[in-house]
Amino acid sequence: MRSLPLSQIRLTDPFWTNWQKTLVDSTLPAIYKQLEETHRLSNFRRAAGLEEGGFEGKFWFDDSDVYKYLEAAAYGLAIKKSPVVRKQVDDTISLVLAAQQPDGYLNTFFQLKHPDLKYRNLHTMHEMYCGGHFIEAAVAFAESLGEKKLLVGAIKYADHLLNTFGPEKRRGYCGHEEIELALIRLSDVTKQAKYRELAHWMIEARGHSPSPYIEELADQESHALSPWARGMLLQQERYTGEYFQDHAPIREHDKIVGHAVRAMYLYIAAADLAADAADEKLDTALETIWTNLVSRRMYVTGGIGPSSKNEGFTEDFDLPNLSAYAETCAACGLVFWGQAMLQATANAEYADVMERALYNGALAGISLTGDKFFYDNPLESRGTHDRTPWFGCACCPPNIARLIGSLGKYVAGVNDSAFYLHIPVGLDVTTRLGGVNTKIEVKSNYPWSGEIEITVSPEKPTDFELLVRIPDWADDVSTDLVNSEDEADYESGYVRFARRWKAGDVVKVDFGIQPRWVESDPRVRDNLGRIALTYGPLIYAAEEHDLGFAPQLLSVDPELEVEVTESDILGGIKLLATEAISEREDFVEGLYAEVGTTGVRENDAKFIPYYAWNNRGPNSMQVWVRKG
């Protein structure tokens, strides 16, 4: 199964068209402004010799934010014309290409600051991570706009890598995975196998002892670039490699470990390696890691990586709410990896997780205005967590931007004889099915409504399968093939209609969205005695702004009715409300007193979608509320 080219698919439901409009009108110009103000663009000007000065900025991987912005902008411009964004993008592309060395190398930190130390510190200095994002931006322009100016530079860069690393050359791979998946994308767009082969070789090289990073630690000049890294690489003076998934050869990985974003990017590329070689052992390893992640180490929001210490994974069932790290990039990465697994297996379980991460953990990373961002996404706040316009390490803003812009790639899939609707958004697409050009139109107001209508219009009658995913949360689904007696069947989480289609055939599906309370595996100690409210794919949260008091005081009875009302707040969300009780805060003097001293009062408790919290100023929030 493959995704649909972004040039062919258009999203049409109010929810996502609004987010995509915000991307072009607000998010992209806001990010560009930050790139300029934080000297990220100056660094390219200086490396190109267009401006005097050295490297400026906090992080050696600042270039990557420029590339991710470009990638998001390529998707945005394919959705909506904008002279402002177009001009900013053209200027940026010219700068990037001007800064590239004649031999293909490109990294402004090393070019300006350490020209003699290129590729000497692969474990921490992120040169190939930046290069990977350069390639992804170039591929995005080629694929969604047919523009190949940046691609020429990216090919030159990839050829420079091919001349430096690989079998018979240097054994080296980047401490922050990304280049692998980027080289695979470059291979797809150029039809050149050599880039995919280098990516696969890098995946295979990783995790074998001794790691090349140990040698780098002994190199004084390399070590001087990142003296702090020693503590991350060594535990009691022993190298473990878990932080960057360098702890074991890929087929021996049996659980999700280390830095969350690094892990996602590695396994996206590994899924390609497994598919390419029909590699059962690698398939099994990836399924095992995935199962460990989604059944023991993922928040209900699809956020992953609970710890700020390693920006990553800890132990099974360690999912604290208040201190949850759950980086926006990691939730985006989970959507990307989910898609890679989904395309390899056509199993809807992967789309269930993609949907969870997309509508909750990832989307919470951006404000409704599109110009403020969360880096970490806790499931509880006591009023101090607030979105900001930018970060010193600014990976998250352009990552959520590129996900919103490229969403058409994730919601549906095709092969020659089947169309899959993974996430029931509204869309229009024309693609070849059963050898015939076929228009598919999905009318939807998801996630506010579970009713969708799919109209199929092949140029002439043709046979193919139409598959619609039944979400894991949906337990009352109805389907109707209008004016036909044909029956549907079920396969791997999809309802399937296999038949001869003619123009104007209509399928109606109702997922029966109702408010539902969910609970956790009791081994998630932080959620004991707590429940969370959901509505279709959305996880809801209680916010102080609606309650008038901190949601930590609240207890709810899941047996009571939950009322659903339309609203015009927060972009037109559905509000959920139920009767609840809350502790009184007018406690007796002193910190402690005999049980029964605290009074309770009855309240009407309102809940809003988790993604929409913190859009009315900082205030307390809670996803997992006490069950009373």
Ligand SMILES: [Zn+2]
């Ligand atoms: Zn990030």
